[in-house]
Amino acid sequence: MKNYEVLYLLYLLARRGAHGKSIRLNSNSLAEDLKASPKTASRKLIELEALGYIGRKIDNKGQYVWITSKGLNLLKAFYQELRGLLEGGWEEIELGGKVFKGLGEGAYYVSLEHYRKEFLRKLGFDPFPGTLNLLLDRESVKKRRVLELLPGIEIEGFKDGLREYCSAKAFKAFIANKVKGAVLLIERTHYGPDVLEIISPYNLRKLLNLKDGDYVTVRVLLRND
Known part of the structure; x- marks a missing residue:
């Protein structure tokens, strides 16, 4: 559920x-x-x-x-988050964290034809085959909870006859305040709530000249339009 x-x-x-x-x-x-x-x-x-x-x-x-x-x-936590959103007029949140090398699964999953079609249709871009992974700072971990409580943009899972691929939800975002992309909250993942997975039409490491340990901010849009 x-x-x-x-x-x-x-x-x-x-x-x-x-x-x-x-x-x-x-x-x-x-x-x-x-x-x-x-x-x-x-x-x-x-x-x-x-x-x-x-x-x-x-x-x-x-x-x-x-x-x-x-x-x-859980209800009280959601109330506090919602109250902050409504009273603060939030339409976006900013998260930040340090780049780290992931498990290498992102390139495989993002490249699957079903997911690519979902991203293109719902996010408006065909992603670079891989994810940029951030280890969030403490304050950003708290803010990330807002994303868990919102429906976001549903990325549907699928079955290929051999296995079942899970669904996810996405939020459009701007990385380093200038490069378009999206953050993914995957239904089944090896990572905890302190990790943010990001996709983009670009190779973000190359475009932004990023290496492990670099601090990056992400502006996440809470509205789906």
């Missing part, structure tokens, strides 16, 4: 009062809010419970649900 799906489901439950107490919940009514089937709504609740964001109890009277402290902390 994607982060923004978790947040929306927690929001729906909180709106029903589950942030302060256990509530009786009918999956059919939740399904109406989600515009999904009761089976899908029930499955999402099970996933949310497995992630530790809600608690559930079922007895002969029905299903009872409450938001756990972990779920409340």
Whole structure:
């Protein structure tokens, strides 16, 4: 389940009062809010419970649900981030970090025809076969959380008969305040939240004369248009 799906489901439950107490919940009514089937709504609740964001109890009277402290902390963190965005009028954020040599997987994945078509159609460019990897500074790690909570531009995954390739989301960006590109948040990655993966139509290391350890800033656009 994607982060923004978790947040929306927690929001729906909180709106029903589950942030302060256990509530009786009918999956059919939740399904109406989600515009999904009761089976899908029930499955999402099970996933949310497995992630530790809600608690559930079922007895002969029905299903009872409450938001756990972990779920409340996620809602509060999102509220603080959203409040900062709205009150500050943010349309972009700036992240910064040091260049480092990655695992070498970026060139392979970015070169796959399906992803190339997705990037070209949704981002407007055919990327250089490789990613620029930044180890973010402490403040940028905090700011990066905003990207995790926003839907971004969906880059769809695919299957080729042998394996399944995961989806990602992207945000258009300007590297070193002048070169266009995008940052990628990949659904399954070996990296933690302190790493930012960047693509561009250009070889950024060569164009910007970058070497490992150089500090680079990235202006990330929060709007999709």
